[in-house]
Amino acid sequence: MRRHTFIGxxxxxxxxKIETLSGVPGMLRPFKQYLAGAGLPDGARIIYCGVPGTxxxxxxxxxxxxxxxxxxxxxxxxxxxxKAQAIHAVPGVGMQVxxxxxxxxxxxxxxxxxxxxxxxxxxxxxxxxxxxRHPQAKRVGVCFMSMFEKAGWLDQVAFDLLIDxxxxxxxxxx
Numbered sequence: 067m068r069r070h071t072f073i074g075x076x077x078x079x080x081x082x083k084i085e086t087l088s089g090v091p092g093m094l095r096p097f098k099q100y101l102a103g104a105g106l107p108d109g110a111r112i113i114y115c116g117v118p119g120t121x122x123x124x125x126x127x128x129x130x131x132x133x134x135x136x137x138x139x140x141x142x143x144x145x146x147x148x149k150a151q152a153i154h155a156v157p158g159v160g161m162q163v164x165x166x167x168x169x170x171x172x173x174x175x176x177x178x179x180x181x182x183x184x185x186x187x188x189x190x191x192x193x194x195x196x197x198x199r200h201p202q203a204k205r206v207g208v209c210f211m212s213m214f215e216k217a218g219w220l221d222q223v224a225f226d227l228l229i230d231x232x233x234x235x236x237x238x239x240x
Contacts, residue, residue: 093231094131097208100227101132104204106173108136113150115142115196116178117186122163124178128208129153129161140167144181144188145196172203177225179209182217190222197223 087096101112112132114125122141129139139153141163152165175197181188197205207214207228214220214228 090127093208093229094128096227096229097128097206098132098135100206101135101137101174104174106137109138110136110173111138111140111167111171112174112176113140113142113147113172114153114176114178115145115181115193117180117183118143120183121178121180124208125176126153126161126163128176133161137173138167140172144186145192147196172200174204174206175200176206176208177223179207179211179213179230182209182213182219190217190219193219194222 084096087093112129114121114128116122116125125141132139133155139161140150141153142150150167151163152167153161153163154165156162177193180186181193182190197203205223205225205227207219207223207225208231209229210231210233212230214223214230
């Protein structure tokens with residue numbers, strides 16, 4: 067069993083809370099620090115599994131935050147490695163999904179919390195099976211509002227790093 071490292075509200079006694087941060091930098095900096103300190107070789111493949119459309123902008127944001135690190139970034143819709151797409155830099159725009167990557171073989175698997183949302187055709191056991199197919203890969207979870215905890219995924223999926231961001235409050239003005 068892997069030791070859980072968690073950034074955000076403490077979801078269980080089995081996870082160690084490292085710190086609480088805020089805003090977008092509070093989500094991106096720990097992700098970059100983790101990858102920079104993970105001892106990954108140049109060209110290591112980071113795959114981001116998430117819901118198309120919903121998770122894609124957050125995946126592109128995470129990839130943008132680590133664009134200066136020597137890694138390859140790949141978007142995997144849901145958990146379907148056969149539909150993987152490269153994530154590449156677009157000057158003056160940021161990171162964008164498009165094009166086919168060389169292959170899965172990930173050094174890091176990032177699971178986005180959108181996968182655990184209701185009505186998404188993915189279950190925790192499916193994510194655990196993906197991770198089991200790549201036992202050498204480091205495991206990162208990125209979610210909002212404790213989605214992995216609320217969906218019961220933390221009992222089935224062990225993360226090396228879990229970042230849980232909170233969007234509260236959301237204030238609307240007119």
